[in-house]
Amino acid sequence: xxxxxxxxxxxxxxxxxxxxxxxxxxxxxxxxxxxxxxxxxxxxxxxxxxxxxxxxxxxxxxxxxxxxxxxxxxxxxxxxxxxxxxxxxxxxxxxxxxxxxxxxxxxxxxxxxxxxxxxxxxxxxxxxxxxxxxxxxxxxxxxxxxxxxxxxxxxxxxxxxxxxxxxxxxxxxxxxxxxxxxxxxxxxxxxxxxxxxxxxxxxxxxxxxxxxxxxxxxxxxxxxxxxxxxxxxxxxxxxxxxxxxxxxxxxxxxxxxxxxxxxxxxxxxxxxxxxxxxxxxxxxxxxxxxxxxxxxxxxxxxxxxxxxxxxxxxxxxxxxxxxxxxxxxxxxxxxxxxxxxxxxxxxxxxxxxxxxxxxxxxxxxxxxxxxxxxxxxxxxxxxxxxxxxxxxxxxxxxxxxxxxxxxxxxxxxxxxxxxxxxxxxxxxxxxxxxxxxxxxxxxxxxxxxxxxxxxxxxxxxxxxxxxxxxxxxxxxxxxxxxx
Amino acid sequence: xxxxxxxxxxxxxxxxxxxxxxxxxxxxxxxxxxxxxxxxxxxxxxxxxxxxxxxxxxxxxxxxxxxxxxxxxxxxxxxxxxxxxxxxxxxxxxxxxxxxxxxxxxxxxxxxxxxxxxxxxxxxxxxxxxxxxxxxxxxxxxxxxxxxxxxxxxxxxxxxxxxxxxxxxxxxxxxxxxxxxxxxxxxxxxxxxxxxxxxxxxxxxxxxxxxxxxxxxxxxxxxxxxxxxxxxxxxxxxxxxxxxxxxxxxxxxxxxxxxxxxxxxxxxxxxxxxxxxxxxxxxxxxxxxxxxxxxxxxxxxxxxxxxxxxxxxxxxxxxxxxxxxxxxxxxxxxxxxxxxxxxxxxxxxxxxxx
Numbered sequence: 001x002x003x004x005x006x007x008x009x010x011x012x013x014x015x016x017x018x019x020x021x022x023x024x025x026x027x028x029x030x031x032x033x034x035x036x037x038x039x040x041x042x043x044x045x046x047x048x049x050x051x052x053x054x055x056x057x058x059x060x061x062x063x064x065x066x067x068x069x070x071x072x073x074x075x076x077x078x079x080x081x082x083x084x085x086x087x088x089x090x091x092x093x094x095x096x097x098x099x100x101x102x103x104x105x106x107x108x109x110x111x112x113x114x115x116x117x118x119x120x121x122x123x124x125x126x127x128x129x130x131x132x133x134x135x136x137x138x139x140x141x142x143x144x145x146x147x148x149x150x151x152x153x154x155x156x157x158x159x160x161x162x163x164x165x166x167x168x169x170x171x172x173x174x175x176x177x178x179x180x181x182x183x184x185x186x187x188x189x190x191x192x193x194x195x196x197x198x199x200x201x202x203x204x205x206x207x208x209x210x211x212x213x214x215x216x217x218x219x220x221x222x223x224x225x226x227x228x229x230x231x232x233x234x235x236x237x238x239x240x241x242x243x244x245x246x247x248x249x250x251x252x253x254x255x256x257x258x259x260x261x262x263x264x265x266x267x268x269x270x271x272x273x274x275x276x277x278x279x280x281x282x283x284x285x286x287x288x289x290x291x292x293x294x295x296x297x298x299x300x301x302x303x304x305x306x307x308x309x310x311x312x313x314x315x316x317x318x319x320x321x322x323x324x325x326x327x328x329x330x331x332x333x334x335x336x337x338x339x340x341x342x343x344x345x346x347x348x349x350x351x352x353x354x355x356x357x358x359x360x361x362x363x364x365x366x367x368x369x370x371x372x373x374x375x376x377x378x379x380x381x382x383x384x385x386x387x388x389x390x391x392x393x394x395x396x397x398x399x400x401x402x403x404x405x406x407x408x409x410x411x412x413x414x415x416x417x418x419x420x421x422x423x424x425x426x427x428x429x430x431x432x433x434x435x436x437x438x439x440x441x442x443x444x445x446x447x448x449x450x451x452x453x454x455x456x457x458x459x460x461x462x463x464x465x466x467x468x469x470x471x472x473x474x475x476x477x478x479x480x481x482x483x
Numbered sequence: 484x485x486x487x488x489x490x491x492x493x494x495x496x497x498x499x500x501x502x503x504x505x506x507x508x509x510x511x512x513x514x515x516x517x518x519x520x521x522x523x524x525x526x527x528x529x530x531x532x533x534x535x536x537x538x539x540x541x542x543x544x545x546x547x548x549x550x551x552x553x554x555x556x557x558x559x560x561x562x563x564x565x566x567x568x569x570x571x572x573x574x575x576x577x578x579x580x581x582x583x584x585x586x587x588x589x590x591x592x593x594x595x596x597x598x599x600x601x602x603x604x605x606x607x608x609x610x611x612x613x614x615x616x617x618x619x620x621x622x623x624x625x626x627x628x629x630x631x632x633x634x635x636x637x638x639x640x641x642x643x644x645x646x647x648x649x650x651x652x653x654x655x656x657x658x659x660x661x662x663x664x665x666x667x668x669x670x671x672x673x674x675x676x677x678x679x680x681x682x683x684x685x686x687x688x689x690x691x692x693x694x695x696x697x698x699x700x701x702x703x704x705x706x707x708x709x710x711x712x713x714x715x716x717x718x719x720x721x722x723x724x725x726x727x728x729x730x731x732x733x734x735x736x737x738x739x740x741x742x743x744x745x746x747x748x749x750x751x752x753x754x755x756x757x758x759x760x761x762x763x764x765x766x767x768x769x770x771x772x773x774x775x776x777x778x779x780x781x782x783x784x785x786x787x788x789x790x791x792x793x794x795x796x797x798x799x800x801x802x803x804x805x806x807x808x809x810x811x812x813x814x815x816x817x818x819x820x821x822x823x824x825x826x827x828x829x830x831x832x833x834x835x836x837x
Binding site: 101102103104105106125126127147148150154155158159161162171175176177178179181182183184185186187188189190191193194196197198201202214215216217237238240241243244245281282283284285287288289341342343344345370373374375408409410411412413414415416417421425428429432433434436437439440441442443444446455456 | 596597606622624626651653677697698701792804808811
């Protein structure tokens with residue numbers, strides 16, 4: 001618990017109203033986008049400037065108080081879950097777009113700026129910011145940097161790490177780091193890559209310089225229906241083998257298609273699997289690639305191939321995919337979204353295993369994938385009001401992630417580890433690698449005050465969890481409150 | 484077996500605190516600061532470990548020749564999109580990744596670090612470690628793989644690298660335009676903001692050269708829009724630039740500097756006449772190679788004032804790279820201390836104090 005004296009010192013650093021400590025003010029911050037994990041923060045601070053952030057960090061450092069940074073709170077791995085005895089540092093008020101340079105194709109923004117707001121500000125110049133996580137209306141660029149967020153266009157346009165050029169960030173003792181910038185290939189180690197996806201464990205980002213791209217001249221989408229999931233999976237590889245890099249390459253299985261169709265009437269055919277292939281770029285290039293993709297899909301055994309006739313239909317095809325999560329959400333009281341990545345060639349095997357495990361656990365699964373980059377989002381359906389079902393869903397999810405590692409993939413493609421997947425980190429990495437992660441952390445934050453207990457498990461906890469797997473029936477993270 | 488020997492040598496060097504100089508083909512021996520020690524040859528760690536064109540992923544041992552990798556990819560219509568330089572027509576994958584140098588296509592395709600998916604390395608204690616993986620999207624743990632890119636071997640000896648590869652464009656066409664430096668910089672930036680299939684830009688001696696890559700129809704539509712004179716033997720032009728075989732690089736008499744600037748930074752010859760530079764511009768204006776006899780401090784200051792940094796690209800004993808701020812330097816030293824506590828790996832090659 002933080003003392004009233006400490007909270008008084010925080011209040012002295014910030015304008016009135018920028019420190020929240022009454023219970024009713026704190027409740028909205030008890031979880032991020034993964035609401036299965038909740039913990040009411042002791043105190044929330046809402047600075048509006050880098051200077052204020054630095055002052056907060058220096059005070060916390062001097063008093064050895066932990067700090068959890070949070071952006072818009074849309075994260076899906078409980079990375080911004082409040083920690084007992086820590087300050088929750090909310091960066092949402094650092095929301096100024098400082099500069100859009102149309103000639104250099106860069107934008108300089110504060111961390112609280114929403115992802116979509118960058119593209120909106122750049123639109124008048126025919127430019128946009130490429131990474132588009134599904135939460136882009138709400139999620140902030142600072143959070144995107146913390147999680148190395150992706151989206152549906154990663155295969156062609158990359159993740160956050162490929163689209164951020166520079167950062168200003170503050171270490172826990174308030175020192176300013178200027179990392180990268182508008183000039184390429186900054187001298188020294190690639191700390192920009194290290195910071196991107198570091199889940200608020202290394203430093204607090206206070207400014208981001210992003211790359212802007214020219215809006216593609218044209219975008220077109222092809223929809224293909226398959227009577228077999230494995231055939232659809234193979235078609236994904238065939239498209240890439242034909243030399244086409246689609247802007248988006250998404251796949252949905254039967255349950256996801258039915259849910260989406262019932263929800264938004266996208267005009268999807270009822271089938272075992274559906275692919276959406278979006279091609280964008282120069283007009284002539286799009287025409288060429290669409291012809292290639294159609295031929296490949298037919299050769300791969302698609303029972304139906306449709307090219308969107310106009311922009312309205314293209315958006316409608318996408319509406320179904322984009323509404324897949326809420327649509328699946330109507331099928332059961334709760335769902336649990338997983339985020340593994342696998343080599344594409346393993347798709348048929350992994351889908352078969354997930355279907356088998358679905359029977360074993362007695363929980364239905366709807367599958368939605370960023371198929372182009374092998375990023376799976378199995379949605380496990382359950383009812384949290386049925387005793388034991390949340391636990392069962394988490395166990396099932398954990399097994400899916402372990403399966404991803406077994407076939408050469410990873411436990412998280414774009415959501416991050418946070419609290420949620422910290423046990424599976426023990427499965428993916430051996431002790432020497434985990435130790436090096438702790439070493440990286442120590443190079444930035446030797447006192448381990450930034451976001452403690454997240455992203456990288458303590459080595460001894462891995463050993464404990466190993467034993468815990470034998471003693472079935474114990475809830476993972478028993479120290480965390482559950483609702 | 485070969486790994487055991489490597490690990491044994493690193494452990495012995497660690498225990499004896501004897502520095503090692505990591506070397507593949509030695510094609511970039513000139514790059515960075517001079518470093519002393521026994522040579523640790525990685526060229527024997529050679530061979531492509533796995534390559535599935537359908538996955539767009541290639542895994543190879545660090546000592547594999549870039550030429551071998553590119554030939555294999557070409558057989559399947561694919562390529563290393565960051566176009567790594569092959570100085571003296573040599574170079575290993577490990578060297579390309581450790582040096583972090585990219586070629587002309589970097590302006591649109593991305594840098595070497597953008598294509599590294601995972602690495603295996605042996606750190607300065609002789610510990611074999613694996614980071615990242617073989618999949619395109621992966622956010623488990625810190626991105627230590629990319630930390631190794633451009634680290635010049637100072638944090639570990641790379642032994643295996645997984646890369647994302649891309650299809651080769653169906654067609655390429657290079658166009659030339661006569662124009663001055665300032666006009667070339669403006670054009671490069673303006674065109675980069677339009678939906679054009681650009682894949683490389685260059686300006687030297689009054690000639691702006693741009694490469695278009697993509698489907699036949701797209702390349703020719705862009706040609707119609709931009710105009711310009713098609714360049715014969717364009718592949719050779721870009722390869723000679725990439726590998727520094729062009730006369731500007733091969734026969735100069737002044738030290739060569741690699742100036743990285745914001746792409747819209749003003750023309751150097753006009754705004755810094757006192758430096759008397761000869762110049763070759765790449766990457767849409769973001770990379771300016773200059774041959775310049777001015778004292779290093781003046782070159783560095785000019786780059787810094789224009790918002791970038793200067794790297795000495797000719798052999799020299801020290802201070803090849805722009806100095807780091809005290810806060811960044813402290814983090815560099817702390818990382819070095821953890822990965823190579825005895826400071827045995829390429830000591831001083833990046834910065835003199837580690």
